[in-house]
Amino acid sequence: MNKNKAVFLDRDGTIVVHEPYLSSPDQLKLLPNAAEGIRLFKESGYLVIVITNQSGIARGFFDEERLTLIHKKLMSMLKDEGVEIDDIYYCPHYTEGVVEEYKLDCDCRKPKPKMLLNAAKQHNIDLTQSLMIGDSEVDMQAGKNAGCTSILIRNGCTDSTNTASIAMMDYVVKDLLEAARLFIR
Numbered sequence: 001m002n003k004n005k006a007v008f009l010d011r012d013g014t015i016v017v018h019e020p021y022l023s024s025p026d027q028l029k030l031l032p033n034a035a036e037g038i039r040l041f042k043e044s045g046y047l048v049i050v051i052t053n054q055s056g057i058a059r060g061f062f063d064e065e066r067l068t069l070i071h072k073k074l075m076s077m078l079k080d081e082g083v084e085i086d087d088i089y090y091c092p093h094y095t096e097g098v099v100e101e102y103k104l105d106c107d108c109r110k111p112k113p114k115m116l117l118n119a120a121k122q123h124n125i126d127l128t129q130s131l132m133i134g135d136s137e138v139d140m141q142a143g144k145n146a147g148c149t150s151i152l153i154r155n156g157c158t159d160s161t162n163t164a165s166i167a168m169m170d171y172v173v174k175d176l177l178e179a180a181r182l183f184i185r
Contacts, residue, residue: 003126007041007179008116008143009085010134011052014153014176016074018135023062025073031155035081037176042083044184047123050074050088051115051132051142058097067092087123089115111141116148133179140168151179 012018015038017029038048050071056062071088078085091110097103108114120127132143133151143150152169153176173179 001124003124003129004047005045005129006047006049006086006119006123006125006131008049008051008119008130008132008146008148009038009176010110010132010136010139011050011074011088013135013155014133014139015050015078018155021056021059021061022070023056023066025070028070028073028077030077030081031175033175033177035078035083037178037180038078038083038085039081040177040180040184044180046131047086047125048084049086049119049123050090051110051119051134051139052088052090053110053138054090054092055094055097055109057092058094058099058102060098064092087119089119091115111138111145113142113146116142116146120146131179131183133176137168144168151182153179 009015015034017031019027041048054067057064091108092102093104093106093109095105127147130148131151132148135153135155140150140152149170150168151171151173154172
């Protein structure tokens with residue numbers, strides 16, 4: 001059976017405007033060209049899977065029910081743009097958290113690759129044919145740790161002078177549309 005290829009996307013700063021500890025569906029704003037980039041990937045046979053650290057849960061800023069509402073709204077906003085994502089994986093953990101059940105050193109928090117590995121298993125994905133796209137060094141490391149090609153979105157939030165992140169990334173782009181155009185001929 002053939003394996004799928006996927007594009008793993010960070011959420012904040014990659015698909016939506018980065019809001020620190022985004023905790024309400026009303027705060028969601030799609031980044032320019034995000035939906036168009038996702039559309040090109042989907043049309044070219046990629047699964048599109050969101051991989052996001054959500055330490056705001058462990059920090060007590062919002063709960064998993066609120067995160068579910070935020071992700072439903074995100075799916076709806078993308079659907080309004082004519083695109084769908086295949087799945088969303090999130091890590092609610094943070095070692096310095098205040099909510100006991102989430103205050104742990106887990107295997108899923110990026111840069112650890114567990115969310116990508118779980119997605120690969122669940123969706124029959126060939127990680128060597130897949131991409132991790134995000135706006136931070138932890139996104140690049142998570143992609144590398146899972147065996148993916150890593151693409152950094154340089155969106156102003158990113159400190160691109162960091163030599164560690166430069167070593168981790170394979171490509172640098174301005175947005176999802178530029179990333180899609182790089183990989184879709």
